Amino acid sequence: MVTIEEALRIIADQKINLKSETKPLEDALGYALANKAVSPFDVPEFDNSAMDGYALCGLYQQYKLVGEVAAGDSEAVLMNDGEAVRIFTGAKVPKNTSAVMMQEKTSVEASTLFLDEMPKAGQNVRKKGGQLTKGQEVFEQGHILNPPSLALMGSLGFEQLEVFLKPQVNIITTGNELVKPGQPKLEGQIYESNSYAIAGALQQFGFKHHQKIQIQDDFEATKAGIKAALESCDVLIISGGISVGDYDFVKQSLEKNGVKELFYKVFQKPGKPLYFGRKDNKFVFALPGNPASSLTCFYVYVLSLLQKLSGYRRAGLPTYQFPIKHGYENRFGRPSFLKAFVSEGNVAVLDGQGSSMIQSMAKGNALAFVDDGEKLNEGDLLTCKLIS
Structure with a gap:
C-alpha cells in the first residue's frame, strides 16, 4: 500500500513519449502546443x-x-x-x-x-507593437489552447497548429450484477453507471473514450477483454473487480497480460483498492467499483496522467483553500477526499460520504481533502480540488 503522495509521485515520474500532429485552428481547442508560438509580426501592425x-x-x-x-x-x-x-x-x-x-x-x-x-x-x-513585437514569444510549449488562445493565433495568421496528441482511452466495466440502463433488470442486479461517469469525466476535461466494454466476472473473459482493449488504447480504465473477493479477477488478468504493477492500494478513503500499472507505453488504472470511489480516483489520479500524456505543463485539478462553514473531524482512519460544495468563498462538507453514494457527489463541485484524524473548526482553511 502507498500513500496519496507516493501514488501521485509514481504517476508524475512516468517516462513518456509525446507525439504531435498538425491540426486546423478550429479543431485545436483543449490541445497543448507542441512548440512555442512566436509572433510573425508586430501587433498591432500599425498605429x-x-x-x-x-x-x-x-x-x-x-x-x-x-x-x-x-x-x-x-x-x-x-x-x-x-x-x-x-x-x-x-x-x-x-x-x-x-x-x-x-x-x-x-x-x-x-x-x-x-x-x-x-x-x-x-x-x-x-501603438504599433503595443501588444506584441515581431519575434516575441506568444505561448510556451505545452500551453493549453483555450478560446482566447485560438483568437490570438488566428489574428497572427496561423491556420494550423502543431499540438501534442491526446491519449486514446478504453473503458472496461466488470460485474455479473450489472445491467445496461434501459434493459430488463432481475432481482439482485443493478444498472451499470460507472462507465457513464468515467466517459462524462473524460469529456468534461477534453478527452474521449474509444471503446466502452462490459465484461462478466469470469477469469478467462476478463483476461481476454483486457488483452483486446490494450491493443487499441494508450490508457485503459477498468472499473470494478480489483478488490480481493472470489469474483475479482482484474489484478490476476492484468498480470497474465504482461502489465507491470506500479502500485496497488492507496491509504485513502474512498478508493483504497486502486491499481496502477504499465505495459510498454500503455497504462492501466483499475478503479474500485463503488461509484463515488471510482470517480474520485479518476479525478485525483487518472486525470493527472491523461494531462501528462497530452503535454500539459500542469496536471491535476485546480486546488485552492476555502474557509469551512462548519466544524468537521475526520474519523475514517485514513486521509479522505470528501464530497463538498464551494460557494461564495466558503466550503461545506456534504452529507452522504459513503463510497456508494453518488447523489451527494452529483450535488457537489469539489473534493475536500482532510488528513487522517484532522479536526477543523468553523472558518479553518480546507484544501479543495474543484471538479466543476
Whole structure:
C-alpha cells in the first residue's frame, strides 16, 4: 500500500513519449502546443484608432475636417496642423496623428470640428507593437489552447497548429450484477453507471473514450477483454473487480497480460483498492467499483496522467483553500477526499460520504481533502480540488 503522495509521485515520474500532429485552428481547442508560438509580426501592425471619433493633428479644441478613414483603408491620408479626419475603430491613423478624440465628446458644424475638452497627446491611439513585437514569444510549449488562445493565433495568421496528441482511452466495466440502463433488470442486479461517469469525466476535461466494454466476472473473459482493449488504447480504465473477493479477477488478468504493477492500494478513503500499472507505453488504472470511489480516483489520479500524456505543463485539478462553514473531524482512519460544495468563498462538507453514494457527489463541485484524524473548526482553511 502507498500513500496519496507516493501514488501521485509514481504517476508524475512516468517516462513518456509525446507525439504531435498538425491540426486546423478550429479543431485545436483543449490541445497543448507542441512548440512555442512566436509572433510573425508586430501587433498591432500599425498605429490605429481605439475609438470611433476623429484623428487630430495638433492639440487644439477646433479643427478643419479634411477626410475620413475607415477600418481596412490602406490609402495614406495626410493631415496638416489644425486638421482632423473622421476615423473608425481599428482604422490606421494618419502618420502625423497627435491623438484621437471619441465622437461623443465632439460636435461638427459644416466642415469644422469642435471638441468638448482639450485632447491629450497619444490618447485613444493603439501603438504599433503595443501588444506584441515581431519575434516575441506568444505561448510556451505545452500551453493549453483555450478560446482566447485560438483568437490570438488566428489574428497572427496561423491556420494550423502543431499540438501534442491526446491519449486514446478504453473503458472496461466488470460485474455479473450489472445491467445496461434501459434493459430488463432481475432481482439482485443493478444498472451499470460507472462507465457513464468515467466517459462524462473524460469529456468534461477534453478527452474521449474509444471503446466502452462490459465484461462478466469470469477469469478467462476478463483476461481476454483486457488483452483486446490494450491493443487499441494508450490508457485503459477498468472499473470494478480489483478488490480481493472470489469474483475479482482484474489484478490476476492484468498480470497474465504482461502489465507491470506500479502500485496497488492507496491509504485513502474512498478508493483504497486502486491499481496502477504499465505495459510498454500503455497504462492501466483499475478503479474500485463503488461509484463515488471510482470517480474520485479518476479525478485525483487518472486525470493527472491523461494531462501528462497530452503535454500539459500542469496536471491535476485546480486546488485552492476555502474557509469551512462548519466544524468537521475526520474519523475514517485514513486521509479522505470528501464530497463538498464551494460557494461564495466558503466550503461545506456534504452529507452522504459513503463510497456508494453518488447523489451527494452529483450535488457537489469539489473534493475536500482532510488528513487522517484532522479536526477543523468553523472558518479553518480546507484544501479543495474543484471538479466543476
